[in-house]
Amino acid sequence: MTHANDHTVAPAGADIDWNAAADGFDDEPDHGLRDPETRAAWADRLRSWLPGSPADVLDLGCGTGSLSLLAAEQGHRVTGVDSSPAMVDRARAKLAGRDAAVLCGQAAEPPVGERRFDVVLVRHVLWTLPDPGRVLRHWRDLLRPGGRFVLVEGVWGTLHPVGIPAGRLTALLAPLSADVRVERLSDDPVLWGKAVEDERYAVVASV
Template sequence: MTDEHEHTVTTAPPVDWDAQAAGFDAEPDHGLRDPEVRAAWAARLRSWLPAHPADVLDLGCGTGSLSLLAAGQGHRVTAVDLSPAMVERARAKLAGRRAEVLCGPAEAPPVGELRFDVVLVRHVLWTLPDPARALRHWRDLLRPHGRFVLVEGVWGTLHPVGIPAGRLTALLASLTADVRVERLSGDPVLWGKEVTDERYAVVAAV
């Protein structure tokens, strides 16, 4: 992988997420319906999130699958998605849990003065027009000693979209005290299939 590729950010074309909502959970890593896939994500979350109950802000939560896992591990979750149809499904999933689901943009979530121990984001930064600005805002939503948990990657061959790990760690350099990259491409259980593209998680303390 070249240095040029490492520092390229290619954002996605606009997506109608309301239209995607009905079939969103059909993807193994979205719906987490397969017990093995769900257990694999639960194990990763357990290693990324604090060992004690924490306030987790899940941005671009989709139908709430990761929020559900986090709540099941004892965390207090605030989930945010721009799509009303996604929010409706997430609220149904999280009913009865210590969780609130809000409708709003990931880059400027409608959380007022609330602050969090974790900002959890999966496959969202690549959709935003200004990832650096979003990260700066999310940093302000973290309490002292809080952390980012960012799951991203690069998808596609002819016209790849996404954020390479090198680019994301560069964006975080001025915002965080400690950055750890965990490669995820080699774990097919997470995705319900073998993958050859770049997929990774960044856990960054502030």
């Protein structure tokens, strides 16, 4: 793989038809979290990344809402945002009856007005955006003082790798946070429903 460099190796994700992908999105073990062991593994990780007391969590690019649901089940107040109406419909169905709302909008410019949050949670979205540094600065402005980023990213593929290496993401966060922690996720096959060899990680950064 060529992901050891310090550059984002991602084409823009705008050419992916996420509405068309919605029907089969939850078939991936780490998307639908249908396997109890995989679901429990993500719940444990999320519990370690999110505040211990109820917090306002903004889940950007929430997809069908699997992580939003885990956060809501842990007592957090969740606002999910996704650009795909089909994904939003599925997320709203999952989160029905919870202290949660799902909005249709762009992750880079979420339609939350003047609201501020304790956590900006993003999984596998930043790599699809053309200017991740600018996006991170905007997301920081959505956080309350003492808030945190929880960013799950990686680099996938061999011939044409896509993603954002951990070194690049931590460099982008350095001006925004004095407390950046990287947690490797590649070594836990339960999270993905299979063994993986590529770079997968989470970054927790306080602001």
